[in-house]
Amino acid sequence: MENQKSKIVNEQSLIKKVGIIGAGTMGAGIAQVAATAGCTVKLYDTKTEALKKAEKDLNKILNRLVEKERIDTAEKERIQNNIQYVDTLRELKDSQLTIEAIVENLDIKKNVFSTLEKFVSDDCIIASNTSSLSIASIASALEKPERCIGIHFFNPAPLMKLVEVIPAIQTSEETLNISVKTIKDWTKTVAVAKDTPGFIVNRVARPFYGEALRIYEEGIASFAKIDTAMKEIGGFRMGPFELMDFIGNDVNYTVTETVFKAFYFDPRYKPSFTQKRFAEAGYLGRKSGKGFYDYSENASKSTAEWSSSSEKSKQIFNRILVMLINEAADALFWNIASAEDIDNAMTKGVNYPKGLLAWADEKGIDWCVTKMDQLYDEYHEDRYRCSPILRKLNRENKTFF
Numbered sequence: 577m578e579n580q581k582s583k584i585v586n587e588q589s590l591i592k593k594v595g596i597i598g599a600g601t602m603g604a605g606i607a608q609v610a611a612t613a614g615c616t617v618k619l620y621d622t623k624t625e626a627l628k629k630a631e632k633d634l635n636k637i638l639n640r641l642v643e644k645e646r647i648d649t650a651e652k653e654r655i656q657n658n659i660q661y662v663d664t665l666r667e668l669k670d671s672q673l674t675i676e677a678i679v680e681n682l683d684i685k686k687n688v689f690s691t692l693e694k695f696v697s698d699d700c701i702i703a704s705n706t707s708s709l710s711i712a713s714i715a716s717a718l719e720k721p722e723r724c725i726g727i728h729f730f731n732p733a734p735l736m737k738l739v740e741v742i743p744a745i746q747t748s749e750e751t752l753n754i755s756v757k758t759i760k761d762w763t764k765t766v767a768v769a770k771d772t773p774g775f776i777v778n779r780v781a782r783p784f785y786g787e788a789l790r791i792y793e794e795g796i797a798s799f800a801k802i803d804t805a806m807k808e809i810g811g812f813r814m815g816p817f818e819l820m821d822f823i824g825n826d827v828n829y830t831v832t833e834t835v836f837k838a839f840y841f842d843p844r845y846k847p848s849f850t851q852k853r854f855a856e857a858g859y860l861g862r863k864s865g866k867g868f869y870d871y872s873e874n875a876s877k878s879t880a881e882w883s884s885s886s887e888k889s890k891q892i893f894n895r896i897l898v899m900l901i902n903e904a905a906d907a908l909f910w911n912i913a914s915a916e917d918i919d920n921a922m923t924k925g926v927n928y929p930k931g932l933l934a935w936a937d938e939k940g941i942d943w944c945v946t947k948m949d950q951l952y953d954e955y956h957e958d959r960y961r962c963s964p965i966l967r968k969l970n971r972e973n974k975t976f977f
């Protein structure tokens with residue numbers, strides 16, 4: 577039994593009382609993480625049904641953990657007793673840290689933040705789990721914006737190791753330090769990211785989808801062939817099209833479009849017509865029963881139709897990989913995060929088989945530069961520009977690590 581191991585919030589922990597705003601997918605998961613670590617949690621939602629569902633779902637999850645002997649019933653009760661479900665924001669007044677996980681709408685978030693600030697003490701940290709809004713814009717709603725920070729969990733929060741921590745330009749050193757320490761106390765891996773669109777993961781992962789869609793649109797290979805190449809040669813758990821179906825083509829398209837607009841229409845992040853049409857047609861993926869693949873009961877799935885050892889499948893894999901490496905390298909070039917954090921983000925946030933910068937070292941920086949330049953020579957599009965940091969490392973005969 578590991579029941580005492582998970583109770584790690586102790587006398588030295590700075591944060592013992594946590595308020596969570598929004599009891600949906602993310603809020604409920606974050607509440608479980610904080611409660612498991614030993615914090616007392618108040619989980620607030622405007623909808624009573626959401627609170628009831630969160631409580632019921634947690635009970636189910638904990639029962640499963642008891643069945644698998646991962647926790648005992650005493651631990652289950654301890655976690656449950658650590659969470660209080662509340663229906664007014666005012667009840668969060670004694671929180672030392674609040675994390676907001678409500679709808680992705682700037683005006684609504686700002687409104688909640690400025691109301692919340694009236695109830696909590698002066699040193700309470702007010703964090704947002706936003707995926708796509710700037711932390712600076714959310715912080716601007718506060719009288720004391722230095723207490724605001726982004727604390728971005730991945731779905732499902734209790735299982736995914738990575739948490740991106742994003743200080744805004746207003747955020748104080750103290751807010752950053754306490755936030756990082758707290759999330760580490762909760763046994764998560766922290767990657768500190770600059771307050772820029774997509775932070776680390778949602779920026780660096782774009783070519784996994786975008787380049788795969790483009791290869792399909794150019795008529796080079798089918799969805800299944802591209803997926804097979806990425807899984808069998810690259811060791812990715814899911815191919816790009818399987819993953820887009822899993823995330824939902826509507827959600828994945830919207831993230832791409834948001835990142836594209838936020839980067840002032842940089843062609844590297846250009847969304848794809850194919851995915852747009854799939855979303856418009858209601859071919860959303862698993863949740864609608866049909867996406868790039870058919871998920872109906874009698875559908876047969878044919879990803880193994882092609883040998884991944886063919887030259888063409890290697891080219892497909894190399895093209896997507898080098899675009900991912902280039903994106904990770906460019907994130908380092910623009911100081912979005914450290915090389916370690918960029919690699920950790922992709923392995924712990926989206927389960928990539930290897931960190932992309934370590935992969936670049938393994939393939940050879942010269943290989944990366946040559947590959948990017950070949951793509952640029954072929955298309956003459958800015959999308960295929962090689963990151964300056966790859967060129968510099970190549971010139972100096974250096975590696976990332």
Ligand code: NAI
Pocket residue numbers: 597598599600601602603620621622623626676677678679680681684688705706707708728729730731
């Ligand atoms: P969700 O729709 O599952 O849950 C949102 C909850 O917030 C609902 O229960 C709703 O009743 C409640 N809510 C709405 N307005 C509220 C208000 N003014 N006050 C209190 N409660 C309110 O949404 P989800 O997926 O949990 O996302 C929440 C946030 O987390 C969003 O900012 C999203 O961008 C971010 N996020 C989502 C991820 C995902 O995979 N779903 C991953 C990482 C971040």
